[in-house]
Structure formats: structure tokens, C-alpha cells
Amino acid sequence: MTQPDVTIVGGGLVGLSLAALLRESGLHIALLESDTLPRWPAPLGDRPFAPRVSALSPASQRILHRCGAWEGITARRATPYRHMHVWDGEGTGSIHFSAAELRVHELGHIVENDVVRSALTRCIESAPNIQVIEGARLDRAAPEARGLRLHLTGAKSLSTQLLVGADGARSRVRDLAGMRIRQWSYGQRAIVTTVRTDEPHSETAWQRFEAGAPLALLPLTAASGDDHFASVVWSLPDNRADAALALGDDEFDQSLSGAFEYRLGRIRAVDRRYSFPLQQCHALRYVVPRVALIGDAAHSIHPLAGQGVNLGLLDAAVLAEEILQGQARGLAPGALAALQRYQRRRQSHNLSLMAAMEGLYRTFGLESLPLQWLRNRGLDLVDQWSPLKNWLSAQATGLQPPAMGGSTKIAHQDP
Ligand SMILES: Cc1cc2nc3c(=O)[nH]c(=O)nc-3n(C[C@H](O)[C@H](O)[C@H](O)COP(=O)(O)OP(=O)(O)OC[C@H]3O[C@@H](n4cnc5c(N)ncnc54)[C@H](O)[C@@H]3O)c2cc1C
The missing domain is CATH 3.30.9.10 (D-Amino Acid Oxidase, subunit A, domain 2)
Known part of the structure; x- marks a missing residue:
């Protein structure tokens, strides 16, 4: 496949999820990963656990279920x-x-993380419309009649209509598209x-x-x-x-x-x-014509929030939904109208969570006595005041608490 409709650069949790969510779309998808992908079943090795783990919210669980990966993950190993x-x-x-x-x-x-990635890899490897290219990096991109010509290391090239950067915090896609970021260490x-x-x-x-x-x-x-x-x-x-x-x-x-x-x-x-x-990093725009950023390529957040993957999976789910809705309306996968809808739906949510986490981080970094007192009182008050506590739980879990919407359900940001 040298002319995929959609090319996803990056086989982390987020890029793999987007590919899995598009596996029944009929679109031709290429997933490019510079390293090798972990194969199912992820070897558990002689260490008790792999070093990189993530706290996944129920909203993320639901997305991975839609990807067809959740059952495999829990069968292999997951701790509630x-x-x-x-x-x-x-x-x-x-x-x-x-x-x-x-x-x-x-x-x-x-x-x-590798248990999740291997379960997702299994889902996309069996899809005839998805081609996995491992051991090659995206090097350059240039506009052409059909969309973009992508040059990979090893002299391969692809012609694609939509390029998705799921290539992490130091995104090459973001650089090639000239998408500016705000970042600090x-x-x-x-x-x-x-x-x-x-x-x-x-x-x-x-x-x-x-x-x-x-x-x-x-x-x-x-x-x-x-x-x-x-x-x-x-x-x-x-x-x-x-x-x-x-x-x-x-x-x-x-x-x-x-x-x-x-x-x-x-x-x-x-x-x-x-x-x-x-470091904290946020792209000022997530989309330009024929290019979209998801996951850490669009935003990376302090791990105290435990939210990086959770936000990235929501990005993947919303982008997949907008691509599919655009397809139903006869739009090409790289059409800016569909990409902008994705950006509108995700950027404000990501920014508000990042701002809340930054506030928390800074509040706890301050050492003045009155602030320490306020901090202590604040935590105790939040613990006792259920509307605010419910709001915080909703942010952490992606669930809407009973007090805010009748029965517990996935919060509004989950597509
Ligand atoms: C210590 C720590 C703890 C964390 N804990 C949590 C947690 O509990 N919960 C949570 O939700 N988040 C957590 N996070 C955040 C989370 O790890 C990241 O948000 C998440 O891994 C981002 O996934 P991604 O798929 O967007 O990017 P990545 O995981 O960075 O994947 C990018 C992929 O792209 C590939 N790639 C890069 N460049 C190219 C190229 N040019 N061509 C081809 N392939 C390329 C890379 O090889 C890589 O496989 C934590 C982060 C840290 C540092």
C-alpha cells in the first residue's frame, strides 16, 4: 500500500488506538513506527511487572473496549x-x-503500557485495510496533488490524504507541519x-x-x-x-x-x-490542512495528573469519530472542516485539565505558611464538600458522578 488514505505516525498507545478505531472504516490506513511494536501476548519477562504503567480511567477502558483490545488486556494483566x-x-x-x-x-x-500496546497491535494486524510499517521513521513531507508525499528513512515514500502525528512529545510531524508549541520544563x-x-x-x-x-x-x-x-x-x-x-x-x-x-x-x-x-507542552493548533496531532504530540502533561494517556485516547476517539462522520458526508479524510471539529472538541478540554493540574502543581510547590494552611483546609473542605469532590472525580475518571447526572455515566467529553 503506497497510497494510504490516512497515515498515522507513532505506534504508542494513542496512535495504535486510532488505527484500531478506524479498522472497520474501509479507509486504507498505514501505521508507521520507528521501533518495533510489542506482539501479542506481551512477554511478561522475568521482572514482576514492566516498568512503564498507566492509570487508565473508565472512559479510556470504554475506548479500548471499542478498539477490541480491552478483553485481551484484562485477560493478560490489569489491576483495578x-x-x-x-x-x-x-x-x-x-x-x-x-x-x-x-x-x-x-x-x-x-x-x-506494553500489555495495552500488544493487545492493540493484535487488533490492527488482523485488519486487511491496515498496513503496519515498523523500523522506519518519518523524515520529510511535501505537498502534492493527492495530499502529502511522505518520505521515510530507508528511501520508502507514501502518498497520503491525512497525516496524523501520534509521535509523542518530540513530534516530527508537528515540526514538519510548522505547528507552534508552548512549552516549559x-x-x-x-x-x-x-x-x-x-x-x-x-x-x-x-x-x-x-x-x-x-x-x-x-x-x-x-x-x-x-x-x-x-x-x-x-x-x-x-x-x-x-x-x-x-x-x-x-x-x-x-x-x-x-x-x-x-x-x-x-x-x-x-x-x-x-x-x-x-515538561509541559501544548500545541497552539492541533490541525492544519491534511495534518492532525493527537496524544503527547499535541500536549504533554505532568505525570502527577496521571492523565496523559487518558487525554490521548479521548483525542483518538474524537478524531476517529470526526473522520467517520466526514466520510459519511463525502469529505476526504484530510478535509479541514472535519479536522477543525476535532480540534474544537478536544483542545479546550485538554487545556482546562492541564490548567487545573498546573494550578495543583504550583499550589503544592509553594512554601509560605498561610498558603500551607489554606492548602490543608482546602483539601479537607474538598473532601467534605461533595459537589466539588464529584467534579474532581469526574475529571480523574472521565465519569459523570450521580450528583451531576442521575446515574453514573461517562462524562460529556467521551464521544
Ligand atoms: C513517568 C510517567 C508516568 C506516567 N503515568 C501516566 C499515567 O498513569 N496515566 C496516564 O494516562 N498517562 C501517564 N503518563 C503519560 C503517558 O505516558 C503519555 O501521555 C503517553 O505515553 C503518550 O502516548 P503517545 O502514544 O501519544 O506517545 P508515545 O508513547 O511517546 O508514542 C510515540 C511513538 O511514536 C514513535 N515515533 C516517534 N517519532 C517517530 C517518527 N518520526 N517516525 C515513526 N515513529 C515515531 C515512537 O517510537 C513511539 O512509539 C506518564 C508519563 C510519564 C513520563
């Missing part, structure tokens, strides 16, 4: 969590969310590792805020039912991250257990430590 506990590490305020309060089975699932890195805790995780996603150093423990349950595992995401200023990465294993475990206030007893890392530089 029914509570979320957030507290101020420098004060007394805390807030607790529970699935029972929201009248849902769970608030979300912790999944290993937090001067922080996230240290990620898998740990074992003395106490079981109690199906709870834990988050402790400390000025400029949020720490999250995301629950993981092994196939044996062992529920003492968790994935740690510890965001630290660069100098503290360097120091934490240089510690010996015992010292690191002690430092982590202390930072987590021994709430689950002693914590021991059972994998090596990985580190990711953190």
Missing part, C-alpha cells in the same frame, strides 16, 4: 483500583475518593520503579504531595493474587533526582519508605530505577 488517597505531606489535609461513593465498580485500572525528573511493600495496596492509588516532589504509588497485583506490588512515580527536582538515582539500593528503599511516611510499611524496589525528564 477502587480508592484514591491524596494527602499533603507537609500538612494534615487529605482527600479520599472511592468507587462505592461514585457507584461504580472501580475508579480505573493500572496497566502495563519543570526542572524535574520522574523516577519510576516497581516496588514491594510490607502492607497490601488495598486497591488504592496513593499520592503524597510535597513541595515540588509529588510521589505516587499505583497498585499492582500479580497473577498469583499477591497485592503487595506498586509502581512508583516520584517526581523530583533535577538535583534531588540525581542524588536519588545515585543511592545504593538499601538507601534508596529507606529514602522512599520515609517519603511515603511508611504508610505501607517498608518499601523495597524490585526493579532498577528509570528516570524521565518532565
Whole structure:
């Protein structure tokens, strides 16, 4: 296939989901990934868990179900969590969310990214209208009569009507299309590792805020039912991250257990430590004629929100819906009218969530005493005031809480 209607660059969770959502459209799709894609079933390896995991909201679960991937993911490995506990590490305020309060089975699932990617790869490999091209990068793009001519590394080229950038925070598609961004670095890195805790995780996603150093423990349950595992995401200023990465294993475990206030007893890392530089980035436009950005290519957000994949999956779902609706109205896949509808529906939602998370991050980065007092009172008040708490739960889960819409349902932003 040298003339796909739609070319998706990037086989991360978001690009693969878009391909899977378009698998029954009749459109010819090419998915280009510079690396290799994990094949089904994702090898579980000799480590207890893969290092990169995501907290997926029920809205994301619904999208992955529509992709045809969710059953495979849960059959392989996914840990539901029914509570979320957030507290101020420098004060007394805390807030607790529970699935029972929201009248849902769970608030979300912790999944290993490669388990999700391998389930999605399986879905698209069996689709005759989708061609997967691995081990080649998008290098250049030029306008031509049919749309765009894409030049890949290795001298291959494709002619396409719509180019979708799902190629992550350093998007080549975004650069080639000249789409401007607003970005800043937090001067922080996230240290990620898998740990074992003395106490079981109690199906709870834990988050402790400390000025400029949020720490999250995301629950993981092994196939044996062992529920003492968790994935740690510890965001630290660069100098503290360097120091934490240089510690010996015992010292690191002690430092982590202390930072987590021994709430689950002693914590021991059972994998090596990985580190990711953190930056916020947002494209001023998500679309130009024949080009659209989705996922981290359009926006990357601090992991304290645990929302990057969730926002990206909503992008993929809305773009797929607009492409299909445009197709039904006789529009070509790259038609600007359909792409602009996608941008209108997604950009304001992404921006408002990013602004809320940025506010949270900055509030917890401040050290003045009155602000600390307000922060503590604020968390306690939110915990007691159900309309605001419900609104926050809706943002975190993609669900509309009962108080806001009768029975619990997926929030408005989910197509
Ligand atoms: C420490 C940490 C923890 C996180 N935790 C969570 C969480 O709990 N929940 C959550 O929702 N989000 C979380 N996130 C965010 C989440 O990981 C990202 O938002 C998500 O991975 C973005 O997916 P993507 O598919 O858009 O991009 P990526 O995952 O970056 O995928 C892009 C793909 O494009 C390929 N590519 C790049 N350039 C080219 C090219 N020129 N040609 C061909 N292929 C190319 C790459 O190889 C890659 O496979 C976390 C992030 C971090 C750093």
C-alpha cells in the first residue's frame, strides 16, 4: 500500500488506538513506527511487572473496549483500583475518593503500557485495510496533488490524504507541519520503579504531595493474587533526582519508605530505577490542512495528573469519530472542516485539565505558611464538600458522578 488514505505516525498507545478505531472504516490506513511494536501476548519477562504503567480511567477502558483490545488486556494483566488517597505531606489535609461513593465498580485500572500496546497491535494486524510499517521513521513531507508525499528513512515514500502525528512529545510531524508549541520544563525528573511493600495496596492509588516532589504509588497485583506490588512515580527536582538515582539500593528503599511516611510499611524496589525528564507542552493548533496531532504530540502533561494517556485516547476517539462522520458526508479524510471539529472538541478540554493540574502543581510547590494552611483546609473542605469532590472525580475518571447526572455515566467529553 503506497497510497494510504490516512497515515498515522507513532505506534504508542494513542496512535495504535486510532488505527484500531478506524479498522472497520474501509479507509486504507498505514501505521508507521520507528521501533518495533510489542506482539501479542506481551512477554511478561522475568521482572514482576514492566516498568512503564498507566492509570487508565473508565472512559479510556470504554475506548479500548471499542478498539477490541480491552478483553485481551484484562485477560493478560490489569489491576483495578477502587480508592484514591491524596494527602499533603507537609500538612494534615487529605482527600479520599472511592468507587462505592461514585457507584461504580472501580475508579480505573493500572496497566502495563506494553500489555495495552500488544493487545492493540493484535487488533490492527488482523485488519486487511491496515498496513503496519515498523523500523522506519518519518523524515520529510511535501505537498502534492493527492495530499502529502511522505518520505521515510530507508528511501520508502507514501502518498497520503491525512497525516496524523501520534509521535509523542518530540513530534516530527508537528515540526514538519510548522505547528507552534508552548512549552516549559519543570526542572524535574520522574523516577519510576516497581516496588514491594510490607502492607497490601488495598486497591488504592496513593499520592503524597510535597513541595515540588509529588510521589505516587499505583497498585499492582500479580497473577498469583499477591497485592503487595506498586509502581512508583516520584517526581523530583533535577538535583534531588540525581542524588536519588545515585543511592545504593538499601538507601534508596529507606529514602522512599520515609517519603511515603511508611504508610505501607517498608518499601523495597524490585526493579532498577528509570528516570524521565518532565515538561509541559501544548500545541497552539492541533490541525492544519491534511495534518492532525493527537496524544503527547499535541500536549504533554505532568505525570502527577496521571492523565496523559487518558487525554490521548479521548483525542483518538474524537478524531476517529470526526473522520467517520466526514466520510459519511463525502469529505476526504484530510478535509479541514472535519479536522477543525476535532480540534474544537478536544483542545479546550485538554487545556482546562492541564490548567487545573498546573494550578495543583504550583499550589503544592509553594512554601509560605498561610498558603500551607489554606492548602490543608482546602483539601479537607474538598473532601467534605461533595459537589466539588464529584467534579474532581469526574475529571480523574472521565465519569459523570450521580450528583451531576442521575446515574453514573461517562462524562460529556467521551464521544
Ligand atoms: C513517568 C510517567 C508516568 C506516567 N503515568 C501516566 C499515567 O498513569 N496515566 C496516564 O494516562 N498517562 C501517564 N503518563 C503519560 C503517558 O505516558 C503519555 O501521555 C503517553 O505515553 C503518550 O502516548 P503517545 O502514544 O501519544 O506517545 P508515545 O508513547 O511517546 O508514542 C510515540 C511513538 O511514536 C514513535 N515515533 C516517534 N517519532 C517517530 C517518527 N518520526 N517516525 C515513526 N515513529 C515515531 C515512537 O517510537 C513511539 O512509539 C506518564 C508519563 C510519564 C513520563
